[in-house]
Amino acid sequence: MKNRKLLYEGKAKILYEGPEPGTIIQFFKDDATAFDNKKHATLEGKGVLNNRISEHIMVSLDSVGIPTHFIKRLNMREQLVKKCEIIPLEVVVRNIFAGQLSKRLGIEEGTPLRRSIVEFYYKDDALGDPLVSEEHITAMNWAMPHEIDEMMALSLRINDFLSGLFRGLGITLVDFKLEYGRNFENDIMRILLADEISPDSCRLWDMKTNEKLDKDRFRRDLGGVTEAYQEVARRLGIMPENTPANHAGPVLVSDN
Ligand code: UDP
Numbered sequence: 001m002k003n004r005k006l007l008y009e010g011k012a013k014i015l016y017e018g019p020e021p022g023t024i025i026q027f028f029k030d031d032a033t034a035f036d037n038k039k040h041a042t043l044e045g046k047g048v049l050n051n052r053i054s055e056h057i058m059v060s061l062d063s064v065g066i067p068t069h070f071i072k073r074l075n076m077r078e079q080l081v082k083k084c085e086i087i088p089l090e091v092v093v094r095n096i097f098a099g100q101l102s103k104r105l106g107i108e109e110g111t112p113l114r115r116s117i118v119e120f121y122y123k124d125d126a127l128g129d130p131l132v133s134e135e136h137i138t139a140m141n142w143a144m145p146h147e148i149d150e151m152m153a154l155s156l157r158i159n160d161f162l163s164g165l166f167r168g169l170g171i172t173l174v175d176f177k178l179e180y181g182r183n184f185e186n187d188i189m190r191i192l193l194a195d196e197i198s199p200d201s202c203r204l205w206d207m208k209t210n211e212k213l214d215k216d217r218f219r220r221d222l223g224g225v226t227e228a229y230q231e232v233a234r235r236l237g238i239m240p241e242n243t244p245a246n247h248a249g250p251v252l253v254s255d256n
Contacts, residue, residue, distance in 0.1 A: 011037065012050070012200060022185070023071065024083045028054075032200070034219045036128055041218065048076045049229040050198035055079060056238050057162070057197040064161055066154060068193040069181060084181025084192050087143050090121040090129060091151055093159045094175040098203050099216075101175075110210070118155050120148075123179075150191050151180050158193070166204060169235040171213065174203035199229045 005017040007024065014027040028047035033040050051073060058070035069081040094101055097111040101119075120137060121129045137143050143151070155178055166173045179195035195201075199214040206213060212220075213228040233239050 054196040084183040086181045088123045091178040092119045096174045172205045176202035
């Protein structure tokens with residue numbers, strides 16, 4: 001595996017050519033970035049946790065009929081996925097006002113939305129991932145109308161499923177970001193859920209304390225980032241055996 005070909009290095013992951021045609025290896029790094037890369041840190045063990053958490057979520061989604069790129073986890077930091085042509089959009093689903101939406105509309109974080117909403121952002125770091133409408137997406141040929149419909153429908157199904165899954169663990173799913181890709185098999189094109197779903201890409205609040213168990217701990221300098229991710233893994237029942245030593249076990253993080 002030493003001489004494998006590097007395909008792409010992103011902020012939190014590296015993609016290598018997979019062992020068979022049509023496959024890719026996704027390597028989870030410990031790096032965390034925010035605010036267009038202006039903030040950067042290495043959080044020991046984050047990659048291992050996200051690999052496990054994303055595996056668990058992708059497998060669960062697959063079991064309820066959501067088509068995903070996930071094939072299998074290879075080791076602590078890597079998973080094998082189906083190669084796909086990534087649609088250059090970040091699809092954000094929101095249940096509660098937070099983050100950019102709170103800022104944009106001036107509504108306090110934590111205010112519930114009357115209904116879940118799906119937003120699209122054009123994936124372009126140099127432009128700061130701008131919010132775009134269906135009109136922009138079709139005019140720019142980033143995706144076809146039927147692909148937008150499919151991403152909307154899948155995203156809402158994923159939201160229903162994940163909201164219930166996290167609710168059962170005492171966690172509110174506030175919002176999250178998805179990415180989709182086109183997969184071509186036997187000349188048939190299918191839209192697959194791609195990338196990862198982890199506390200890096202979701203807002204997860206403890207239902208009792210409202211404590212943040214996600215990347216906002218890093219963005220907002222709240223501390224205890226890896227401990228929060230460990231807590232999510234623990235509640236999902238998947239604490240990896242060999243996570244970098246934290247012999248005290250997972251600790252609940254506090255805001256001060
Ligand atoms: N998100 C993400 N990657 C991005 C932007 C957002 O994973 O490049 C996630 C983020 O973690 C949150 C949701 O998408 O769960 C909505 O983020 P928002 O638009 O509020 O932006 P933020 O406040 O995170 O900059």
